[in-house]
Amino acid sequence: MKAKSSAHYQREYRRRLREQGLVKKEVWILPENAKQLADIEKQLRLPGSGVRSKGVMSMTDKVERWTTSSLFEALAETELFASGQATLELIDGIEPTLHIVMTEYGDLPVFLTVSGEQIIVESVLWSVAEVSNVDAFNKTVLQTHKYFPLSTISLDARVDGSDYYHMFGALSASSILPNIVFEIEVLASNVIQATEAYSEFLSIPVEAS
Numbered sequence: 001m002k003a004k005s006s007a008h009y010q011r012e013y014r015r016r017l018r019e020q021g022l023v024k025k026e027v028w029i030l031p032e033n034a035k036q037l038a039d040i041e042k043q044l045r046l047p048g049s050g051v052r053s054k055g056v057m058s059m060t061d062k063v064e065r066w067t068t069s070s071l072f073e074a075l076a077e078t079e080l081f082a083s084g085q086a087t088l089e090l091i092d093g094i095e096p097t098l099h100i101v102m103t104e105y106g107d108l109p110v111f112l113t114v115s116g117e118q119i120i121v122e123s124v125l126w127s128v129a130e131v132s133n134v135d136a137f138n139k140t141v142l143q144t145h146k147y148f149p150l151s152t153i154s155l156d157a158r159v160d161g162s163d164y165y166h167m168f169g170a171l172s173a174s175s176i177l178p179n180i181v182f183e184i185e186v187l188a189s190n191v192i193q194a195t196e197a198y199s200e201f202l203s204i205p206v207e208a209s
Contacts, residue, residue, distance in 0.1 A: 007126070007195050007202065012106025034149045034203035036184060064172050066142050067112045071180070078181050086184075087116040102188040110188060114173050121183050122168035125153065129162070130203050137201040144197070150183060167191050 029037055065073075072090045075081055075098070082087050089099040098112040110123045131137045138155075145153045150169045150182075157163050169187050171179065 007199075008072070012108075015106070023127060034186065038182065038189070055125075064174065066114050066119065066175075066180075068098060068112075071112070071114060071119070072098055074177055075181070076176065080181050080185070082206065100184060102184075105188045105192060106186050110184060112184065117173050118170050118184075119173055119180060120151075120168055120170050121180075121187050122166050122185060125160060125165040125167055125191065126202060127164050127195060128155070129200050132203050133201060137198065140198065140201070148194060150186050151190040153194070167194060 005040065007059065012126050021151055024026060027037065030043060054181065072088065073159075076088055080086050085102075085104050087101045091097045091099055095113060100110040100112060102108040102110055108123060112119065112121045137205050143150075148167070152169070154166050154168060156166050167187060167190060169183050171183055175183075
């Protein structure tokens with residue numbers, strides 16, 4: 001089955017937000033305030049919720065070296081998954097992987113693996129074949145990918161020989177659980193934003209704002 005591009009999930013994500021009666025607003029903030037903004041945005045999506053301070057995480061919070069299996073069990077108990085905002089599946093193999101479906105982002109698939117000292121969270125953007133001008137696109141990505149906090153774009157080959165662009169984030173395998181959840185949510189958001197930002201280079205249709 002041909003992999004769906006991020007444009008498909010972007011359309012689904014926007015459709016579901018509109019069905020909830022939500023509207024898009026653009027804001028400008030310092031990069032270090034991205035987590036606080038994400039928390040506030042979630043609160044403002046709830047009817048009559050207002051904005052409440054959630055406080056700052058203490059550096060003394062418990063930190064452990066995660067494995068993919070232990071992270072699967074811990075993530076399943078977090079609000080993101082327990083509330084149905086995302087689903088979680090452990091795929092066993094030589095290198096176990098977590099398959100995450102971000103329900104709020106149009107069922108965008110995200111994959112998480114723990115490899116040695118780091119955790120990798122990634123999602124497929126689109127294939128090279130779906131880019132109208134590869135050289136111009138690659139140059140633009142190198143110039144602009146820094147505007148997507150905590151995420152990087154890579155070009156990876158599949159077993160069948162086809163090349164796909166991926167967006168990924170990496171963090172320490174000893175990261176505290178809330179930071180891992182935040183990494184997953186930021187990556188999903190960045191995939192949607194990247195699809196919009198680079199739409200002029202894509203031969204696949206991308207819905208306008």
